[in-house]
């Protein structure tokens with residue numbers, strides 16, 4: 001049995017089903033990401049795992065215990081929220097040890113836990129300060145310290161970095177990753193940020209409308225998105241989607257342009273429910289070349305290490321993400337080239353992956 005099992009969990013509020021049968025098995029020590037657009041039910045699912053609310057049906061097991069209807073205090077979990085929820089009148093050391101005190105942990109053990117956690121998070125010099133005297137990042141670290149002090153079975157994070165500025169977010173993201181590598185505590189982490197999802201997760205559950213669209217490693221999700229929604233949600237800029245149709249010769253064409261395919265992709269096309277197929281190309285799969293799909297450069301967005309180039313082609317606007325600076329200028333005629341290995345095919349009607 002895994003560290004956390006979620007079995008056919010459904011939740012309705014006022015007859016509206018918010019979670020529509022969620023199944024997830026999380027292994028011991030794993031870092032699971034719940035990601036999806038606003039309102040897809042990530043936080044609702046996390047509250048069921050935490051015991052802040054109960055499912056309408058289904059079961060939740062932590063280890064071999066059925067905790068579906070157990071209170072939060074009986075689940076051996078620790079939560080870190082986006083609002084740090086520190087006690088303003090207590091100093092950092094007291095904030096860290098408060099949960100232990102409530103559980104009647106002896107003083108010597110509490111002191112040892114404060115030292116262990118403070119060392120791990122490098123906040124030893126802040127132990128006497130009140131939350132009001134700390135920066136956002138330091139407060140977030142204290143909030144994590146409080147959760148870590150208990151050595152819980154399960155660590156739950158609800159968008160813990162969303163209140164931090166961009167630079168601090170990147171730093172704290174790396175710290176959370178290091179912390180997990182050190183403690184190997186099973187973790188469930190909610191975010192709507194795909195970079196956090198890809199960089200932190202051992203596995204990612206991509207959610208939409210109360211359902212898991214795909215559950216896999218970051219590489220699975222990026223390299224073999226299960227459907228069009230996952231393909232467009234993960235990756236920035238988003239995957240280019242070209243509407244194509246099956247030609248008489250077993251291939252694909254769009255606006256009279258023949259699209260490159262591998263032989264296994266031609267075979268996969270036979271699973272399409274109708275004639276319509278969506279041909280997906282990630283911006284990073286495209287290069288400027290001497291020959292290929294012609295188009296006109298309509299916009300350039302240099303970011304420093306790479307440039308996003310918008311090209312108007314017979315197949316529509318296509319975004320290419322090319323390394324470094326580009327020598328071409330807006331208005332120039334260019335050619336786009338790609339390898340058939342980088343093509344993703346989706347059934348236009350069902351939006352499911354074909355190959």
Ligand SMILES: Nc1ncnc2c1ncn2[C@@H]1O[C@H](COP(=O)(O)OP(=O)(O)OP(=O)(O)O)[C@@H](O)[C@H]1O
Nearest residue numbers: 013014018036037038039040041042043044045192
């Ligand atoms: N207690 C509640 N009563 C009624 N509806 C609720 C309740 N809690 C959540 N919802 C609804 O459930 C849906 C999912 O909400 P949830 O907070 O889980 O989404 P989320 O994916 O975490 O979104 P966000 O990224 O915006 O936090 C929303 O439509 C929300 O309005």
